[in-house]
Amino acid sequence: MGRWEPGAQGRLQLAALELFAKRGYSAVTIADIAEAAGLTKRTFFNHFPDKREILFAGAGAFEESVVNHLRSIPHDVAALEAVVQALSIAGSELARYREFSILRRDLIALNVELRERDLVKMVSLTDAIAVELLKRRVGATQASLAAQIGISIFNWAYDKWISGNDLDLSELMRTTLFDVRSIVDVVAT
Amino acid sequence: MGRWEPGAQGRLQLAALELFAKRGYSAVTIADIAEAAGLTKRTFFNHFPDKREILFAGAGAFEESVVNHLRSIPHDVAALEAVVQALSIAGSELARYREFSILRRDLIALNVELRERDLVKMVSLTDAIAVELLKRRVGATQASLAAQIGISIFNWAYDKWISGNDLDLSELMRTTLFDVRSIVDVVAT
DNA sequence: AAAGTGATTGCACTTAGTGCAATCTACTCC
DNA sequence: GGAGTAGATTGCACTAAGTGCAATCACTTT
Numbered sequence: 017m018g019r020w021e022p023g024a025q026g027r028l029q030l031a032a033l034e035l036f037a038k039r040g041y042s043a044v045t046i047a048d049i050a051e052a053a054g055l056t057k058r059t060f061f062n063h064f065p066d067k068r069e070i071l072f073a074g075a076g077a078f079e080e081s082v083v084n085h086l087r088s089i090p091h092d093v094a095a096l097e098a099v100v101q102a103l104s105i106a107g108s109e110l111a112r113y114r115e116f117s118i119l120r121r122d123l124i125a126l127n128v129e130l131r132e133r134d135l136v137k138m139v140s141l142t143d144a145i146a147v148e149l150l151k152r153r154v155g156a157t158q159a160s161l162a163a164q165i166g167i168s169i170f171n172w173a174y175d176k177w178i179s180g181n182d183l184d185l186s187e188l189m190r191t192t193l194f195d196v197r198s199i200v201d202v203v204a205t
Numbered sequence: 206m207g208r209w210e211p212g213a214q215g216r217l218q219l220a221a222l223e224l225f226a227k228r229g230y231s232a233v234t235i236a237d238i239a240e241a242a243g244l245t246k247r248t249f250f251n252h253f254p255d256k257r258e259i260l261f262a263g264a265g266a267f268e269e270s271v272v273n274h275l276r277s278i279p280h281d282v283a284a285l286e287a288v289v290q291a292l293s294i295a296g297s298e299l300a301r302y303r304e305f306s307i308l309r310r311d312l313i314a315l316n317v318e319l320r321e322r323d324l325v326k327m328v329s330l331t332d333a334i335a336v337e338l339l340k341r342r343v344g345a346t347q348a349s350l351a352a353q354i355g356i357s358i359f360n361w362a363y364d365k366w367i368s369g370n371d372l373d374l375s376e377l378m379r380t381t382l383f384d385v386r387s388i389v390d391v392v393a394t
Numbered sequence: 395a396a397a398g399t400g401a402t403t404g405c406a407c408t409t410a411g412t413g414c415a416a417t418c419t420a421c422t423c424c
Numbered sequence: 425g426g427a428g429t430a431g432a433t434t435g436c437a438c439t440a441a442g443t444g445c446a447a448t449c450a451c452t453t454t
Contacts, residue, residue: 059402094391132321161357162388168353193392199351200389202283203382248433
């Protein structure tokens with residue numbers, strides 16, 4: 017057994033990313049990707065359910081990470097606070113994939129198909145967070161809303177973060193959280 | 206000229222909804238829809254860019270309605286308050302389409318493709334709201350977040366509303382808004 | 395060597411969606 | 425009435441996504 021080399025799935029991803037970066041998402045066919053990875057179109061579908069999923073292979077792991085961090089936060093921490101903390105920790109761990117994140121963001125910005133898939137992943141993450149909050153005996157409405165607001169904060173801050181700010185993700189999220197406060201506080205009672 | 210009858214676009218929509226209701230979304234092909242409307246597959250694509258769009262033909266009008274209502278709200282009303290009001294008025298106008306809304310909701314719940322498209326439409330609406338808030342001299346971050354929170358509130362309340370509650374949509378949204386308050390208020394300063 | 399296991403592949407097929415040229419329809423103008 | 429024209433509809437040929445199934449290949453076990 018020689019040096020380690022990426023399996024079929026990894027080779028497909030690498031090949032795809034390279035092609036996407038060069039030609040854009042929609043100009044690359046699945047056959048192209050498979051060929052570039054030394055495989056066939058049919059094999060591609062043994063590893064990915066569809067073309068978009070190449071760019072979201074990590075979504076499941078991220079969701080799991082967020083949920084785990086959230087679970088480890090004491091129950092006496094307020095719901096939204098806990099969500100923000102969990103997302104900020106899990107998000108920081110993505111620093112390794114900064115380069116990939118940027119490419120991904122740019123591809124998504126240019127392609128509706130990809131934005132659609134991205135949004136579904138976000139909703140999935142939101143739901144997972146809400147489920148976790150329910151276990152903390154947060155009411156259904158508040159669980160769902162806290163999850164959604166947390167995700168909104170995360171998206172906003174994360175975008176700023178990978179767009180080259182030297183700030184800390186958790187600082188950015190904290191700042192954004194205060195913005196939310198000031199938006200909501202003004203509302204009549 | 207005789208009595209008015211729906212044009213090609215309307216016939217396609219009606220035929221599609223009937224088929225979707227009967228067989229579900231994915232079991233119906235575009236050829237099926239076209240045939241049921243007395244047209245051909247090619248003609249379908251002269252009226253809709255794709256199959257999902259049948260269920261979202263009204264999205265543009267709704268977005269316009271929301272933006273118009275938002276514009277008509279005095280600038281001294283707080284951003285989130287204005288968003289909630291605009292959505293609640295525009296939403297109430299959808300009462301006419303209750304039956305359609307329910308079918309649509311059920312179809313979306315069962316089909317990822319449709320959920321994807323639904324989310325994109327929601328983001329489009331959110332962006333339109335944020336743009337409108339920017340014109341009110343709300344800061345970029347707050348505009349985006351107020352729009353997102355408003356949409357979250359709307360979605361939650363609207364779902365409850367069409368699910369058969371006899372309550373007013375605006376009341377439901379108001380209640381939900383208070384939930385948001387209590388979520389955010391607890392956060393540490 | 396035989397047998398088995400899992401990954402890869404070939405093939406045939408359905409469906410979405412597009413571009414282009416032809417045709418059909420209704421309406422206008424003479 | 426008849427020629428013409430604009431717009432809607434259609435046929436056709438094509439690309440590409442995605443699926444089901446059976447065959448084959450590579451590699452390990454016995």
